[in-house]
Amino acid sequence: MGRLGVDLYPLQTGVGLDRVDTFRKFLGGSAANVAVAAARLGRRTALISRTGADPFGSYLRRELKGFDVDDRWVTEVDSHPTPVTFCALFPPDDFPLYFYRRPHAPDLEIRAHELDLDAIRAARVFWATGTGLCAEPSRTATLEALRARSGRETTVLDLDWRPMFWTDPAAARPYYAEALRHATVAVGNLDECEVATGEREPEAAARALLATGAVRLAVVKQGPAGVLALGADGTRAEVPPLPVEVVNGLGAGDAFGGALVDGLLAGRDLDTVLRRANAAGAIVAGRLACSSAMPDATEITEALATGTGTLPEKTGTGTLPEKG
Numbered sequence: 001m002g003r004l005g006v007d008l009y010p011l012q013t014g015v016g017l018d019r020v021d022t023f024r025k026f027l028g029g030s031a032a033n034v035a036v037a038a039a040r041l042g043r044r045t046a047l048i049s050r051t052g053a054d055p056f057g058s059y060l061r062r063e064l065k066g067f068d069v070d071d072r073w074v075t076e077v078d079s080h081p082t083p084v085t086f087c088a089l090f091p092p093d094d095f096p097l098y099f100y101r102r103p104h105a106p107d108l109e110i111r112a113h114e115l116d117l118d119a120i121r122a123a124r125v126f127w128a129t130g131t132g133l134c135a136e137p138s139r140t141a142t143l144e145a146l147r148a149r150s151g152r153e154t155t156v157l158d159l160d161w162r163p164m165f166w167t168d169p170a171a172a173r174p175y176y177a178e179a180l181r182h183a184t185v186a187v188g189n190l191d192e193c194e195v196a197t198g199e200r201e202p203e204a205a206a207r208a209l210l211a212t213g214a215v216r217l218a219v220v221k222q223g224p225a226g227v228l229a230l231g232a233d234g235t236r237a238e239v240p241p242l243p244v245e246v247v248n249g250l251g252a253g254d255a256f257g258g259a260l261v262d263g264l265l266a267g268r269d270l271d272t273v274l275r276r277a278n279a280a281g282a283i284v285a286g287r288l289a290c291s292s293a294m295p296d297a298t299e300i301t302e303a304l305a306t307g308t309g310t311l312p313e314k315t316g317t318g319t320l321p322e323k324g
Contacts, residue, residue: 001120001145002031002129002160003107004049004074005083006056009248009288013089017098020088027063027291028085029107030160030254031129036067037258037280037294043265046070046123048115048145050106056082057106067291073116077106092246099164104135111137112144120148125261128183129160130192133175143175146182154264155214158257159188161195169195180212185264187257189221206230219260219274221253227274237270242282244309251290252281258294276300282309 007028010020027036035045047069051057053076060082064071083101090096101108110132120126126149132142149155157179166172176196180186186209188196193205197212202220206228209218216232226240259280263273279300286309287293295303295311303309 001048001110001127001142002132002158003029003105004032004047004051004060005029005085005101005105005107006060007290008084008086010087010089011288013091013247015088017086017088023086024288025059026289027060027067030131030158030257031107031127032060032064032069033251033254033290033294034127034158034257034261035064035069036291037255038261039068039258040294040296041258041262041300042297043258043262044070046073046119048073048110048120050075050077050109052076052080052082052106053078054082056084063291073119075114077109080104080106080109082106087248087250089248091248093249095248095250097250099162101165108132108135108138110141112141115141115145115148117145117148120145121152123152124265125154125156126152127156127158127257127261128179129158130172130176130179130188130196131160131162131165133172133179134162134165139175143178143182146179149182152184154185154261155183156185156187156257156261157183159186159192159196161188161192172196173198177212180209180215182214184214185217185219186212186215187219187221187260189223189253193220202228203230217270221256227256227278229270229274231270235270237274239271239274239278242279242303242309243307244282244286246285248288248290249285251287251293252285254290255284255294256281259300262297275304279303279309283311286310287313 197208206218259277
């Protein structure tokens with residue numbers, strides 16, 4: 001449940017957007033990308049979101065179906081255009097984003113009274129994002145969906161902190177705290193954990209997430225330092241990142257999320273879950289696109305076997321950008 005929009009990525013790297021001549025469009029938005037990533041791994045997925053009543057909205061719903069993501073809960077908003085996001089590419093670690101979500105993004109118009117709470121309760125995994133907490137009516141709808149999951153096994157809150165959607169971090173923390181009271185799994189990078197808990201040191205951040213109440217598994221992504229996960233039962237796993245020649249790092253976290261869900265559903269041990277999720281993230285970081293670049297299980301196995309996320313491009317994963 002959460003963000004859905006059109007990503008416009010330049011087909012040139014190392015230059016600012018003012019100098020880019022050509023772009024390619026892709027389905028984007030963190031929640032949508034996670035759904036695609038899990039579907040690519042054979043999971044049956046659906047998305048709760050909204051688009052504008054415009055050609056970009058039609059494009060996104062068509063893409064979701066093409067990725068085998070159920071779009072029945074993706075509805076149109078007449079009053080707001082489908083958002084687009086531009087990204088500049090400065091590998092290996094600089095990918096500035098420019099969000100065009102004004103005056104209000106359709107995915108923030110998800111309303112509590114329109115939710116299919118029976119479907120939300122029935123899902124084996126429910127994934128919600130922190131972005132959904134940044135404005136009404138999405139904030140109330142997100143919290144209502146999370147409350148409906150009370151007692152369910154796997155309810156994930158992706159902290160998904162985007163500072164441009166909030167007035168300041170202090171304003172966000174109470175809403176994160178409320179959402180975490182209903183989540184059994186919390187996932188975030190160091191910046192996101194600091195906003196949600198006030199803790200930035202990985203171990204302290206993970207323990208702070210576990211202390212919120214319902215959270216049984218805290219996953220802290222540390223970029224080049226790898227990923228740490230702590231379980232409420234004392235389980236601990238920490239794995240290094242998989243090396244990769246980075247093209248676009250933006251979709252790596254969403255690929256990680258889809259593979260995390262797959263691993264939890266498969267009942268794998270925590271170390272294996274994290275290693276496969278790391279590999280999925282590395283593969284996507286080595287490609288231009290996010291959604292269409294999501295790996296299948298064979299590619300994840302290959303990446304782990306070869307020790308690199310840099311794999312040959314599959315048809316449809318995106319054209320590699322030219323050097324600027």
